[in-house]
Amino acid sequence: MDIDIDKDVCIGAGQCVLAAxxxxxxxxxxxxxxxxxxxxxxxxxxxxxxxxxxxxxxxVSETAS
Structure with missing residues (x-):
């Protein structure tokens, strides 16, 4: 699994931290x-x-094996 956070879009709401x-x-x-x-x-x-x-x-995307 590949996780990418677009720092130019993020507003710091913190919902990701609450969820995971x-x-x-x-x-x-x-x-x-x-x-x-x-x-x-x-x-x-x-x-x-x-x-x-x-x-x-x-x-979030799946990484190729």
């Missing part, structure tokens, strides 16, 4: 970022976090 706190956090400026080592998106709530984003700044 084991994957997302907010940086010092309040914008969404991935926790270190969680880039693989192993948490089943990652897709819910992407859906919860009010500006659709998070994209």
């Amino acid at each position: 706190p084991s994957v997302f956090t907010q940086d010092d400026d309040g914008f969404s970022t991935l926790l270190p080592g969680r880039e693989d998106g192993g948490d089943p709530m990652v897709r819910e976090a992407a859906r919860a984003c009010p500006v659709a700044a998070i994209t």
Whole structure:
């Protein structure tokens, strides 16, 4: 699974952190970022976090094996 956060679109609403706190956090400026080592998106709530984003700044896609 590949997770992309468009930093130009993110408004720092924090819905991703509420939906998947084991994957997302907010940086010092309040914008969404991935926790270190969680880039693989192993948490089943990652897709819910992407859906919860009010500006659709998070994209989740399957990585080819």
